[in-house]
Amino acid sequence: MKILLFLLMVICILILYGLIFFSNSANAELVNRFWCVLDGDQQVPPNNTHGYGFVGLKFTKDSRQLVYNINVNDIDKITGINLYSYGNYTQNASMLLDFLKEAKELKVKGDDINITNVSPYKEKGTVAVGGVTSDDLQGELKGKSLADLLELMEDGGVYVEVQTIEFPLGEIRGDQFVPIDRIFPDITDFQWD
Numbered sequence: 001m002k003i004l005l006f007l008l009m010v011i012c013i014l015i016l017y018g019l020i021f022f023s024n025s026a027n028a029e030l031v032n033r034f035w036c037v038l039d040g041d042q043q044v045p046p047n048n049t050h051g052y053g054f055v056g057l058k059f060t061k062d063s064r065q066l067v068y069n070i071n072v073n074d075i076d077k078i079t080g081i082n083l084y085s086y087g088n089y090t091q092n093a094s095m096l097l098d099f100l101k102e103a104k105e106l107k108v109k110g111d112d113i114n115i116t117n118v119s120p121y122k123e124k125g126t127v128a129v130g131g132v133t134s135d136d137l138q139g140e141l142k143g144k145s146l147a148d149l150l151e152l153m154e155d156g157g158v159y160v161e162v163q164t165i166e167f168p169l170g171e172i173r174g175d176q177f178v179p180i181d182r183i184f185p186d187i188t189d190f191q192w193d
Helices: 002-021 146-154
Strands: 031-039 052-060 066-076 078-085 095-098 106-108 111-113 122-132 158-164 172-174 178-180
Touching: 031 158, 052 146, 052 172, 066 078, 066 158, 078 122, 146 158
Parallel strands: none
Antiparallel strands: 031 052, 031 172, 031 178, 052 066, 066 122, 078 095, 078 158, 106 111, 158 172
């Protein structure tokens, strides 16, 4: 039942992505989309938490911009949400992006909507939404492009980790970024008159 509710949440978020971030179907085809499930079983070592979530990433085709969305359930007292590299043979893992630092307020149809919602209470739903450019990259990718991040991600070289007060080294984690197509129609795809 928990997995079914999670999948329904993923579908709703994907629909919301289409409605908020793309004003027409032509723009919707110009991105690389990925999503990744986060849970305690992927933590090293695995921990016994009931928390879970997912990360959605969208790169523009020219890899100049990246939009992300992080959703969690049954997590409380979040202290950090970061994208790390696994490093290479000459260096250790490094933090590439601080998703809480980059979280932004969205302006949709003139109304301010603050989706960043990290609080001391049980988190459920979207906790961070942001937009990133290559200037925001840190660690081994500092001074490089988002295309380098995309390549590293496609090669299995990154993971997302959510840290909490109870689990300062990470409560949930994920590193399997699955590419997704535009699976839902946009509003502009329909004949409304």
